[in-house]
Amino acid sequence: MKIYLDCYPCFLRQALEASRIANADEKTQREVLTSVMKVLGNVSQEATPPQIGWLIHKTIREATGNPDPYKEIKQSHNELVLEIEPDLFNFINKSSSPVIDALKLAGTANLIDMGPERQWSDVRDIFEGFMNKKSDFFDYPAFESSLKNSGTLFYIGDNAGEIVLDKILIKLLIQKTDIDITYTVRGKPIINDATMEDARSVGITNIVKVIDTGADFPGVVLKSCSEEFLQYYYEADMILAKGQGNYESLSEEKENIFFLLQAKCPVIADKIGCKVGDLVLKAGRDQP
Amino acid sequence: MKIYLDCYPCFLRQALEASRIANADEKTQREVLTSVMKVLGNVSQEATPPQIGWLIHKTIREATGNPDPYKEIKQSHNELVLEIEPDLFNFINKSSSPVIDALKLAGTANLIDMGPERQWSDVRDIFEGFMNKKSDFFDYPAFESSLKNSGTLFYIGDNAGEIVLDKILIKLLIQKTDIDITYTVRGKPIINDATMEDARSVGITNIVKVIDTGADFPGVVLKSCSEEFLQYYYEADMILAKGQGNYESLSEEKENIFFLLQAKCPVIADKIGCKVGDLVLKAGRDQP
Numbered sequence: 001m002k003i004y005l006d007c008y009p010c011f012l013r014q015a016l017e018a019s020r021i022a023n024a025d026e027k028t029q030r031e032v033l034t035s036v037m038k039v040l041g042n043v044s045q046e047a048t049p050p051q052i053g054w055l056i057h058k059t060i061r062e063a064t065g066n067p068d069p070y071k072e073i074k075q076s077h078n079e080l081v082l083e084i085e086p087d088l089f090n091f092i093n094k095s096s097s098p099v100i101d102a103l104k105l106a107g108t109a110n111l112i113d114m115g116p117e118r119q120w121s122d123v124r125d126i127f128e129g130f131m132n133k134k135s136d137f138f139d140y141p142a143f144e145s146s147l148k149n150s151g152t153l154f155y156i157g158d159n160a161g162e163i164v165l166d167k168i169l170i171k172l173l174i175q176k177t178d179i180d181i182t183y184t185v186r187g188k189p190i191i192n193d194a195t196m197e198d199a200r201s202v203g204i205t206n207i208v209k210v211i212d213t214g215a216d217f218p219g220v221v222l223k224s225c226s227e228e229f230l231q232y233y234y235e236a237d238m239i240l241a242k243g244q245g246n247y248e249s250l251s252e253e254k255e256n257i258f259f260l261l262q263a264k265c266p267v268i269a270d271k272i273g274c275k276v277g278d279l280v281l282k283a284g285r286d287q288p
Numbered sequence: 289m290k291i292y293l294d295c296y297p298c299f300l301r302q303a304l305e306a307s308r309i310a311n312a313d314e315k316t317q318r319e320v321l322t323s324v325m326k327v328l329g330n331v332s333q334e335a336t337p338p339q340i341g342w343l344i345h346k347t348i349r350e351a352t353g354n355p356d357p358y359k360e361i362k363q364s365h366n367e368l369v370l371e372i373e374p375d376l377f378n379f380i381n382k383s384s385s386p387v388i389d390a391l392k393l394a395g396t397a398n399l400i401d402m403g404p405e406r407q408w409s410d411v412r413d414i415f416e417g418f419m420n421k422k423s424d425f426f427d428y429p430a431f432e433s434s435l436k437n438s439g440t441l442f443y444i445g446d447n448a449g450e451i452v453l454d455k456i457l458i459k460l461l462i463q464k465t466d467i468d469i470t471y472t473v474r475g476k477p478i479i480n481d482a483t484m485e486d487a488r489s490v491g492i493t494n495i496v497k498v499i500d501t502g503a504d505f506p507g508v509v510l511k512s513c514s515e516e517f518l519q520y521y522y523e524a525d526m527i528l529a530k531g532q533g534n535y536e537s538l539s540e541e542k543e544n545i546f547f548l549l550q551a552k553c554p555v556i557a558d559k560i561g562c563k564v565g566d567l568v569l570k571a572g573r574d575q576p
Contacts (some may be wrong), residue, residue: 006322009297009298009300009304010297012296012297012300016294026293032294033293034328037326037328038329040325053401244359
């Protein structure tokens with residue numbers, strides 16, 4: 001997905017917030033904004049939002065000397081969601097449509113994203129009333145049919161905290177189907193995206209094979225991914241990609257893909273045809 | 289008031305919205321954003337937000353050849369508020385504290401501002417429930433005392449549409465006090481700020497002397513104002529300045545000033561110590 005002009009103010013907002021999270025002083029914050037504006041003034045028409053996100057956060061890491069500014073936030077989000085995991089798992093187990101509800105829960109958890117502008121302050125509040133989430137753009141029939149006809153599922157994760165709900169969904173799919181699942185995280189820290197450290201910390205490595213992208217984009221930039229990642233990506237019978245960053249980078253690639261995300265900004269909502277705040281399960285790629 | 293780093297993304301958002309209101313094509317929108325980012329990359333520490341706002345809208349006027357992109361919006365806002373003027377005036381006339389209510393109404397009307405991000409789409413909705421507006425930052429006692437001790441009031445207006453509520457307040461002050469009022473508008477079109485054309489169109493010129501700033505900033509940049517404006521400004525016993533733009537440019541100048549505004553962005557709210565959405569009547573200048 002290309003970069004829209006509406007993304008420009010949002011990149012500046014994100015750069016400023018991230019600089020402050022990385023404890024940059026005001027002079028450094030200003031320098032970061034100036035760098036980002038130079039990048040945006042010369043941005044290639046081919047670039048995708050995760051590539052600019054990568055440049056922004058690289059600039060901040062270098063300016064502050066902090067290799068992982070979101071480390072504590074990620075730990076805290078993992079811990080907070082692990083605390084409520086038993087309740088959420090019980091809820092799913094008692095549900096009359098557990099796979100749909102686990103998908104909805106994993107999609108709702110995609111709100112735990114420190115990139116876009118946020119409407120929440122405590123991650124636990126995100127799950128209040130998730131059952132009443134609007135889901136006009138939730139193509140479960142296509143997902144169910146693909147599940148039945150697939151031997152392998154490549155599950156591309158997104159954020160820390162959220163990964164606990166991916167674990168619940170994966171546990172359920174293992175219980176209910178014979179599908180072979182591989183999960184993937186980012187190769188290095190970027191924003192609050194989940195890395196192998198988060199996968200271990202929430203225990204997803206105990207139930208399924210976990211690999212990483214081999215790159216540190218907040219999405220999947222195929223030309224930078226490891227051979228191992230690309231093998232799973234191209235050979236999987238079906239792919240489940242979580243979140244806006246994965247959608248932004250893979251929306252015009254393979255056909256056998258499902259995007260599960262919260263529409264968190266007007267650009268993504270317009271692109272999908274939904275509203276900001278909608279929970280989305282979208283089957284297949286967009287036309288380039 | 290200086291420009292905060294938080295203003296940078298907001299300037300880009302405003303530039304993009306204004307380019308679209310001026311019917312700029314996507315190429316021109318991109319050029320406008322690139323120009324604005326160049327300006328922000330070299331912004332003087334002395335500059336105030338209305339000076340950057342001026343540069344943004346000058347860039348758009350020049351890029352599109354449209355000298356007044358907000359002309360129709362201003363006309364529409366004037367007409368919509370004039371339609372409900374009789375009801376609002378009746379409400380004030382029946383009030384047990386008419387000056388306070390007219391001030392609150394004129395302050396609420398400051399939401400009719402096409403600069404900051406907006407939460408409304410129809411100006412008439414702004415006046416629904418205005419009597420329940422939070423007003424912890426509403427220093428009426430100081431205003432009342434100043435009114436009693438002043439012979440002249442210099443009233444610095446802000447936006448089209450809003451100007452109708454300034455007229456209601458002025459009518460009431462003429463009824464209830466002996467104070468001599470002069471009203472001022474912008475010297476040329478800028479965003480949806482009221483000009484002499486708006487003052488005539490809503491009939492404020494029929495009840496009070498109206499001058500203009502002699503400049504086209506969306507605020508008051510004293511060194512650019514006409515001699516006539518400066519004479520009123522320096523000689524008035526008290527000043528009532530409406531809106532964020534006038535606050536941003538005059539907040540550290542004279543002591544005998546009252547700012548009546550809606551706090552519409554986090555930067556202004558932090559500066560005043562209130563919350564976004566609060567109605568503010570603030571007595572006196574800030575410490576520079």
